[in-house]
Amino acid sequence: MAMSQKSLKKYFSKVPKSNLASHNQPNREENVNQSEVPLHSSQRQETNLENANQSEVPLHSSQRQEIDLDSLEYDPAKRTQILDYHPNDRDVIRRAYIRQGPCQPENHIFPPTDFYGDMRRFNPKWFQKYPDWLEYSVSNDAAYCLYCYFFKDSNIHQGGGDIFSTIGFKSWNKKKSLWIHIGKPNSIHNQAKKRCEDLSRQQQSIKSAFGRGQSDQFKHEYWLRLTASIDVVRLLVNQGFAFRGHDESKSSLNRGNFLEILSWYAKHCDKIHDYVLEHAPQNDRMTSPMIQKDIVTACKIETIKAIIEELNGDYFALLVDESFDVSRKEQMVVVLRYVDRKGFVMERLIDIVHVQDTSALSLKSAIVNLLSQHSLSLSYVRGQCYDGASNMQGEIKGLKKLIRQESFSAHSIHCFAHQLQLTLVAVSKKCIQVGELVLLVSNVLNVLGASFKRMDEFRESQKERIQEALDMGELTTGRGLHQELGLIRAGDTRWGSHYKSFCNFIRMFGSITDVLDALVVDAYSPDESAKATGYLEACQTFKIAFMLHLMRDILGITDELNKSLQNKEQDIANAMLLVEVAKRRLQSLREDAWDELIDKVSTFCIKYNILIPNFDEPYVNSGRLRRKPADHTVLHHYRYDVFYKIIDWQLQELNDRFNEVTTDLLHGVACLNPVDSFSSFNIKKIMRMAELYPDDFDEFSRGALENQLATYIIDVRDIDERFANLNGICDLSRKLVQTKKHLNFPLVFRLVKFSLLLPVATASVEREFSAMKFIKNDLRNRMNDRLLSGCLVPYVEKDVFINISNDAIVKTFQEMKPRRVQLR
Structure with missing residues (x-):
């Protein structure tokens, strides 16, 4: 056959079933060569011999390469549209011009063509009555029946009909063969033509009829x-x-x-x-x-x-x-x-x-x-x-x-929240006392939570202690007060959970020791009794009481920062300010909170009968041999080796990990912050920030931005009172839109948006993972x-x-x- 199976697939990929003439493009006159202008039946009758000869001039191969097949477009004046074949298909015609209509190709014109120097010519006037189904192949210099090629039944043959779909018709002057191929109304050709027309009329499909x-x-x-x-x-x-x-x-x-x-x-x-x-x-x-x-x-x-x-x-x-x-x-x-x-x-x-x-x-x-x-x-x-x-x-x-x-x-x-978590992890790895505290609290909670009997004992002890405190007047009654507290297990990657765990451990310390004390006597095995004894002795030491209160105070400061970083509308300028606030609070804790901390720990130890050491005595490290002389006192150990050192490590890690504040980008963001009536506004730093967005601020727009900034700051700071007392860039963005000043200062508003687009933390992503675990759970694990x-x-x-x-x-x-x- 003139068209291979591969060529057939390529043809159908170019011609959707719903519309054989699918490439509708407006205006093809500018790109169509004069020799390729299609001649309609009405036009052919008026065309003289001179014009016909001009249309038969072959195209040279170099000229053909300059013709962009994709640029041929639909011409509404001639009511034609183009069916563009793949340029590498040598077995099919390069171009076919089809009259506009719902999949009814009625006016095919095969252009005069040459193939690699093989000069072939034919006269379009010979085929004025058969333009709706003839297709011309360049490689074989033969005409084919489009309808029969795609829609005829291969099991049925009609005399002389197969030539138009297998070998091709080359005898251009034997027009009688064309009429023979068309045949009677029920011929193979007419049946194939009807199938093509039915395929093109989607409104006649079974689906539409249904x-x-x-x-x-x-x-x-x-x-x-x-x-x-x-x-x-x-x-x-x-x-x-x-x-x-x-x-x-x-x-x-x-x-x-x-x-x-x-x-x-x-x-x-x-x-x-x-x-x-x-x-x-x-x-x-x-x-x-x-x-x-x-x-x-x-x-x-x-x-x-x-x-x-x-x-x-x-x-x-x-x-x-x-x-x-x-x-x-x-x-x-x-x-x-x-x-x-x-x-x-x-x-x-x-x-x-x-x-x-x-x-x-x-x-x-x-x-x-x-x-x-x-x-x-x-x-x-x-x-x-x-x-x-x-x-x-x-x-x-x-x-x-x-x-x-x-x-x-x-x-x-x-992610700021991730950086904060890394600072706490780093401190826990550096300080042995912090690591011991985390391990002890985790083990105690595992022991208590491993048995329903122990949990019942824990609840009963908690109720008794609350009732005793109420009777003594230490607690007051009220709606929502003194609810039952659970044993919150700390997560390895969420140090906010450590803060809650330490807080509850301090509040329920009496009930925890009661259950451990009962477990020492009523344990099912000597191993359980030995573990409970070790945990009970460790809990009733001044070191654990001191570390519990110290880590609660430190994590309380960072927990406030962690919660602030979870807000969706948090901007990076405020986030950096919150980090700075956390650093200052830690520094204040280091300088002024020692005496207050010792008072809280001493009160706690007296309440639960924990021995308080003499701070003037030499410190004895339980992990070293006692015969080695002590080189410092108990006070020196807890104040300098534990208290100061842990806070200093925390501050050092915060300074090392939150170092973006030194970059030009965040300096510019800070200058846009409207806090304190735009006190930090600086045009030079903001312009350096704009240079970091080369795709949005070219040299010309940066000049316009500098001019807008000079006008903008006078407007919002000195004239418009509506911009006073704003709390951050989020408030500034909303206020600019409400007052429609974002239309007056579009370049400034673009920088404000870029400042807000800088994400602070992946808290939203973490919330989606929590929701995912709720949606796809153990019972719905095959979703x-x-x-x-x-x-x-x-x-x-x-x-x-x-x-x-x-x-x-x-x-x-x-x-x-x-x-x-x-x-x-």
């Missing part, structure tokens, strides 16, 4: 069933509940949340009672697991669409982290941080993606694919925030480096990635999802795939 046959009442009932299922799905997604049950058969007493809620809904709503579940057609109940998953996916699509609309094509920052789910799949969460149209800082979950490879290149590829699905680009990234993993923070091949190669202005910030993503996005972004209408979800659900009923 849709036309559905009555309005049938569609209304379908809509009621669909919206009822959507209402149930919305409820389950909002609460993070499971959809399906273990047994969903009719005889089951619990058919799962979806069917049970839908059944309850139908009983209490007469509007849908007669159209859902058993009252619905058996093959159209809209309750199957696939329908449920499609509705969940539609909810997710509409939620993300609303977030993208809120972003409004503006700049954004990326917050990325990965973690295992309950089924040990590595999941990557991507959160966008942006400033909305009202000037508020938003951090929104865009999606959760299963990644099989956590290398930086794989993560970047997954992020690019995710952003491209929502028409977003890395070129709009103006900030990045990751934890300290090497695949994220690597200076050579880390993710932040790869993204900065795409957008030089995508500045990276190491696939599609369902997990569909449930997680609306669940996390409830404030966005709640404003999405059912009509929008119905529309997306209908457009996802062909449905049995088409509502539109």
